[in-house]
Amino acid sequence: MKIDNNQLLRFTTAGSVDDGKSTLIGRLLYDSKSIFEDQLEAIESTSLRKGHEGVDLALFTDGLKDEREQGITIDVAYRYFTTPKRKFIIADTPGHIQYTRNMVTGASTANAAIILVDARHGVIEQTKRHSFIASLLQIPHLVVCINKMDLVDFKEEAYDKIVKEFQDFSSKLLVKDVRFIPISALLGDNVVNRSKNMSWFNGAPLLHTLETIHISSDFNSVDARFPVQTVLRPQREGFIDYRGYAGRIASGIFRPGDEITVMPSGFTSKIKTVEGPKGKIDEAYAPMSISITLEDDIDISRGDMIVRSNNQPKPVQDLEAMICWMNNAPARPRAKYTIRHTTNEQTAMITEILYKIDIQTLGRNFEDKQINMNDICKVKIRTTKPLMIDSYRENRSTGNLILIDETTNETVAAGMII
Incomplete structure (x- = not known):
């Protein structure tokens, strides 16, 4: 080989x-x-x-x-x-x-x-x-x-x-x-x-x-996911009516003419241009950083996601994830945390601890509901607004999340969406 x-x-x-x-x-x-x-x-x-x-x-x-x-x-x-x-x-x-x-x-x-x-x-x-x-x-x-x-x-x-x-x-x-x-x-x-x-x-x-050893691509090339990081509206000559949506492609490929849906709003349009650091390009793929312009004027902001209309992630407020607890302080039941998923940031809470993993046996402990540092467990999480998710197994980029303590700003957990 x-x-x-x-x-x-x-x-x-x-x-x-x-x-x-x-x-x-x-x-x-x-x-x-x-x-x-x-x-x-x-x-x-x-x-x-x-x-x-x-x-x-x-x-x-x-x-x-x-x-x-x-x-x-x-x-x-x-x-x-x-x-x-x-x-x-x-x-x-x-x-x-x-x-x-x-x-x-x-x-x-x-x-x-x-x-x-x-x-x-x-x-x-x-x-x-x-x-x-x-x-x-x-x-x-x-x-x-x-x-x-x-x-x-x-x-x-x-x-x-x-x-x-x-x-x-x-x-x-x-x-x-x-x-x-x-x-x-x-x-x-x-x-x-x-x-x-x-x-x-x-x-x-x-x-x-x-x-x-064989290296496969880290990025899912099938599911087109573009989390919007910022909206570009330069106020200078030649760009008066310009509205671009900038960010890093999480997965998939984007080309001018693609029919897209903006999530979670559900508005649809077509890609007008795809632009890289050196100008317009014919296609872009993960993990490139680009800006996209659309044929229609749609209200889009940071945290929204541009996807292909025929291949959409699930917008959810209730999800299940395997998390590794990273904080010295134990998890507080139904306490508020900040959840970060791609460019989307919301308030969330752990609504239920389903089970902890016994590392020795890989068995599931359904009795112990206390989450301490380094514990690995499956939990249910509820967010205040929808997240556009794929399972971690299908898409590592849109299937991961982190939880942050709102008072200390410390990362308390990293998770893989089931």
Whole structure:
């Protein structure tokens, strides 16, 4: 299969604390020669000062540890590197259970997820939690890296045991492509180069897997959805009667002459022009930022959505969503929150907690109605005005939402619409 070397793969790394994420990313960058010389010299100098015999690969991602020592909120760290075959963006997420919310943020745009498992400890709760989130976010590829194989003498039996354990658990997930690779990030086995210590493993090393894994489009090309961000009415010569609707295409394709409906009002018209940064264009598609003019003068404002008349989302005020609670304070029943969906912002409340997910079993807990930080649950939400939604499974762009505390302006939850 021919690989387009201009393709961009976004992947996230997840795992429990000390499973070796920092070392793995450092190994990927080091062995693929994706580190600048001055950066490498600084790391070598620091490693020597700390008494390490070789390069401490974890230092390439030590920014997060510095943040932790200073008491700063730990966020997702993004790192970039390129090989002759592909470009990559790594979303490096913290492993602590209290930062599960950060894993949701880092994984929300990923094409693949690397789940690290310590070969000595096997599949633990954080492994299950991160795998479930990857499944919930519909990341198409899971690469389970069983790390620290050097600490179990590179035994095939240790690897097989964890593979079976993960397969038993992941059979309940919605991820179609799950791959397993035994690695030693510290020594470099099966990361960039094939391991000489594990001749029993016939699969490809991690980097080759990442370079050749299939990348499908992140954007739905069928359902045309254009959330209006702002209305353009320039008051200058030649633009006296101009009214354009600007925003970023969420999904689908728009062309002049398309019959459209403005939601939620239901008014119809035809697209007169589609304009990009350099002027009029014949068609536009997600995720382009454009402005659209219509043949008819219609009252449209921010938060409205322009769609094709023969393919419309559902305007709803009552919806169901799977949410991950991200706030230290628990959810307050029937409290008011601000809901943001595309460019639409309304007041909303959680009217009912249907169930919480038991991460250990993936079972549904219908009894516990208390939502605390990092809980994943299915809820019913009611909004003051209609949202134009698709299910997350059909359209990631119009199937996601966030809830914001009106008093503190903190994001308290991220959700996927069912």
